[in-house]
Amino acid sequence: MKVSIIDYGAGNIQSLIFAFNRLGVHPVVTDHPKLLAEADRVIFPGVGEAGSAMAKLRQHGLEEVIPQLKQPVLGICLGMQLMCAYSEEGDTRGLGIFDCEVKHFDRKLKVPQIGWNTITNLKSPLFKGIEENSYMYLVHSYYVANNPHSIATTKYGETYASALHRNNFYGTQFHPEKSGEIGAKVLENFLNLKD
Known part of the structure; x- marks a missing residue:
């Protein structure tokens, strides 16, 4: 199983590498379009501010590459948010994979919101074997409202989408790589998705 982690200078990549190593997978960290296209799975991480992260994607020529990927792609935290159409953070136009703000x-x-919160309304093979109200680790000030692409929700003030799915693209607002055994199960399920 070839896993590529998108390298654009905006992710806590080391903890993701460790998480996949524990699953017996050794991911490649790359911004090379060919290596991304040839991977069996692609991880789109993100920590930081939306506007500067999108600028880095453009610098690396990835703004057009990512939406064209055909294999399962998992956006994590800011990575998921950048897959949306627009973010209030920095008045940023995103990749538009999910038609969400x-x-x-x-x-x-x-x-x-920093710390552990529950995920509910689980609707995807991404959550196979994971119980409703399982706890995941989150760190974010921005959110995606509940919408037709939601495959999990979390309540913080209001109920929002903590995971999204459209075609071969998945996103989690929570950090599976920092969410213990249950987060590891999400990553394992992602590896085992039927293309």
Whole structure:
């Protein structure tokens, strides 16, 4: 199984590498379109601010490459948000894979939301063997409202989409690589998805 992690200078990549190593997979970290296209699975990580992250994608020529990938692709945290059409963070146009907007949490809430929260309304093979109300680790100030692409939801102020799916593209607002055994199960399920 060839797994590529998209390298564009905006991700906590080391913890992802360790998480896949524990599953017996040794991912390649690359920004090379050919290596991304040839991978069996692609991970689109992201930590940071949406506007500068999109600028880095453009610098690396990845803005057009990512939406054209045909194998299962998993966007994590900011990676998922950049797969959406628009983010309020930095007034940023995203990749448009998901026709969704990324919004800032209500100003009355403490942001960022940091720590463990539950996922519910699980609707995808990505969550095979995972129980409703399982806890995942999150760190974010922006969210995607619940929508037709939602395959999991989380409540923080309001109920929002904590995972998305469209065609071969998946996204999780939570960090599976930091969510213990249950997060590892999500990554294992991602590896085992039927193309």
